[in-house]
Structure formats: structure tokens, C-alpha cells
Amino acid sequence: MNKPRKQEAQSHHGLPSFRKFGFFHKQWELMIMLPEVAKLRDIFDLFVVSGQNKALAKEAEGDRCLDLAASIELSDVADCLRTMGLSPGGDWLARQLAEQLRRREEMGPLGARIARRASFELVLTLYCKLAARVEGPTAEDVLQVLRSCDPKGTGVxxxxxLRHMLTTMGDRLDEAEVFxxxxxxxxxxGNVHYEHLVRQMFANDLHAEEALQQAGLYLQAVGRNAIDMDMDKRDQFIEALRRADPLSSGFIQPDRLLELLNGREERFTGEELQLLTQGMEDTRCERGINYRxxxxxIMNE
Known part of the structure; x- marks a missing residue:
């Protein structure tokens, strides 16, 4: 009899562990694996002004930084986060955006060009920071208290x-609200199925928790530099690497990698590439550089 294969490690929401996502997926592939992120992207796209952004993108044509055609104004970030279901405090968000503005202006001319624009990845980063700041009891916290009143585990x-609890503890309710x-x-x-009650009351919170987890996985997968990068060019580079390695060995010869990089309007020399890829070479089988x-x-340094 065959032994059952060990199941891949999963999160408590049933999502595969991070190694399933890795750093070598295109945006659309990640969106399929992380549907809550795709929903957040749809909200973000509501704030993208196509005509204006196309004009900005044409001015910045050839830049390696942020795709301006797929960005929003920094002034729209607060409304975007609200539409995503969060409540950004004015002072907190103002400090975060001021820090982004300062950081980009320090990047020089390219940074200054994109300084007042926000990519989806930047908004998602702020979404994660803001969602993590929200305080208050979770559904599990409430259930733990109620289960302590139900030692036999009947679920009711x-x-x-429950009426006594709701009218005498915490934010007290009146009789009409309790009913x-x-x-x-x-x-x-006359018994209340409290698990169903709590799940219903916290349905939005549970959904938000899952969205937060998936957003974190997406940001890990694309790397922290994604907030300033043209993600379409990143996807094109991934596609070029896949075509250059049809057997999916994970390795590429240095001269071929240099050719792909310089084909993306980069200007690397062989010496620069050797310095960047130090420690990434396959010294045993001489298969080249580990391109993953x-x-x-490059997405994190």
C-alpha cells in the first residue's frame, strides 16, 4: 500500500506556504493565486486616470522606474485605502506619504519624476501597514470568551x-439592539448559536484578515523595490528568462543574462554583472548563474 504523500504546508486560511509563490511569478500569475489581491487591484484601478496617465507615461518613456500609466496621485491614496475598507488617519498617512516623497526625491531625476505618484505596490504596502495597526478583539478572541461559558462545547x-453580557459589559447595547x-x-x-453569530458579526473582519495575509504574500513575492518599479518590465524580464531556459534548470550563462539585461535598456558591463552575481554561480556543474x-x-536590494 502506498503511503499518502505529505501535504504541503499551508496557512490557517488554506493558502499555500510562501515557497509556493516565490519570486519568479508574473503579476497576473500572482493575482490568480491571490484572489483577494486581485480585488484590491480592481479598487486601485478605479483611481487610475487613463488619459492623463498615458500622457505622463509618454513623457517618461524609457525610464526604468514606475509605470506612470498604471499609477495614481498621492492625493488619491487616502480615498483608495478607504475604498479598500480601511480608515487611514490623516496624520499617520501624511507621515507615510511624506516619507515616500522624501525618499524618491533623494533618488535624483528619476525619483523626482515619480515622486507624487503611487503604484499599486506602494498602496498595498500602506494597506498592510494600516491594517496591522487596527486594534480590537478578533472573532477568535470573542469565541474564546463565549466557549469558556460553554464547558460542554454545545455551541449554544x-x-x-448573552443578553446580560451585551447589556452590562463593554460597549453596552439596549434591549432593541440586543434583539x-x-x-x-x-x-x-431560547438558545443562541453563538459561533454562527460571531462568524456573521466578524465576517468583514475575517475577510479583511485574509486580504491582509494575501497582500503580504504578494509583496514578498514581488520584492520591496516593486513600489518604484515598472512591473510590466519586470514581467517581460521573467518571460525572457523563461524562454532562455526552456528546461527550467534555474540557471543561465552570464553572457546570455547580460544580453537580456542590456536588451531592457540597461547598460551593464560584464564586470558589473560579475560583481552583482557573485555567489550566485553554479560552481559544481557550471550551469551559469542562478537567475531566480x-x-x-535586484527586486530587494
Whole structure:
């Protein structure tokens, strides 16, 4: 009898572990694997002004930085985050955007050109930071308290007991509010199915938690430099690497990598590439450079 294969490690939301995503996926591939990120991207795209952005992109044609045609104004970031379901505080967001503005202006002419624009990856980074700041009890916190009142694990509690909790503890509710909250989860015997109640009450929070987790995975996969980069050019580079390595060995000869890089309007010399890829060579089988490590390096350093 064959032994069952060990299942791949998964998160508590059923998502594959990060190694499943890696650094070698295009944007659209990541969106398929991370559907909550795709929904956030749809919201972001609502704030992209196509005509104006195309004009900006034409002015910046040839730049390696942010794709201006797929960016939004920094002044629209707050509304974008609100549409994504968050409540950015004015002072906090102002400090974050001021830091981004300062950092980009220090990048020189290219940074100054994109200084007042926000990529999806930048907005998603702010989304993760802001969502992580939200305080308050989670669904599991509330369930843990209610389960302590249900030692037999029946999944129900008397209506009168929950009514007492809601009218005397924390943010107290009045009788009408208690009825509106509990009546849909109360059975004929006067017992409230509290697990169903809590799941319903925290449905939006659970959805937000999953979106936050997927957003974090996406940002890890694309690398921290993605906030300033033209992601379409990154995807084109990945496609070129895949074509150059049809057997998916993960390695490429230095001269071929140099050719692909300089074909993207880069200006690398062989000596510069050798310095950048130091430690990435396959010294045992002489297969060349580990291009996945190289991509991870340029997207994070």
C-alpha cells in the first residue's frame, strides 16, 4: 500500500506556504493565486486616470522606474485605502506619504519624476501597514470568551445569558439592539448559536484578515523595490528568462543574462554583472548563474 504523500504546508486560511509563490511569478500569475489581491487591484484601478496617465507615461518613456500609466496621485491614496475598507488617519498617512516623497526625491531625476505618484505596490504596502495597526478583539478572541461559558462545547448559550453580557459589559447595547443582534441566531428553545453569530458579526473582519495575509504574500513575492518599479518590465524580464531556459534548470550563462539585461535598456558591463552575481554561480556543474536568486536580489536590494 502506498503511503499518502505529505501535504504541503499551508496557512490557517488554506493558502499555500510562501515557497509556493516565490519570486519568479508574473503579476497576473500572482493575482490568480491571490484572489483577494486581485480585488484590491480592481479598487486601485478605479483611481487610475487613463488619459492623463498615458500622457505622463509618454513623457517618461524609457525610464526604468514606475509605470506612470498604471499609477495614481498621492492625493488619491487616502480615498483608495478607504475604498479598500480601511480608515487611514490623516496624520499617520501624511507621515507615510511624506516619507515616500522624501525618499524618491533623494533618488535624483528619476525619483523626482515619480515622486507624487503611487503604484499599486506602494498602496498595498500602506494597506498592510494600516491594517496591522487596527486594534480590537478578533472573532477568535470573542469565541474564546463565549466557549469558556460553554464547558460542554454545545455551541449554544441561553439567550438570557448573552443578553446580560451585551447589556452590562463593554460597549453596552439596549434591549432593541440586543434583539436585533440575537434573534436571527436563537432557536425555539431560547438558545443562541453563538459561533454562527460571531462568524456573521466578524465576517468583514475575517475577510479583511485574509486580504491582509494575501497582500503580504504578494509583496514578498514581488520584492520591496516593486513600489518604484515598472512591473510590466519586470514581467517581460521573467518571460525572457523563461524562454532562455526552456528546461527550467534555474540557471543561465552570464553572457546570455547580460544580453537580456542590456536588451531592457540597461547598460551593464560584464564586470558589473560579475560583481552583482557573485555567489550566485553554479560552481559544481557550471550551469551559469542562478537567475531566480538574481531576480530576487535586484527586486530587494
Amino acid at each position: 448559550l441561553p439567550y438570557c445569558e 436585533s443582534v440575537l434573534h436571527g441566531f436563537t432557536d425555539i428553545g 536568486r538574481f531576480l530576487r536580489f
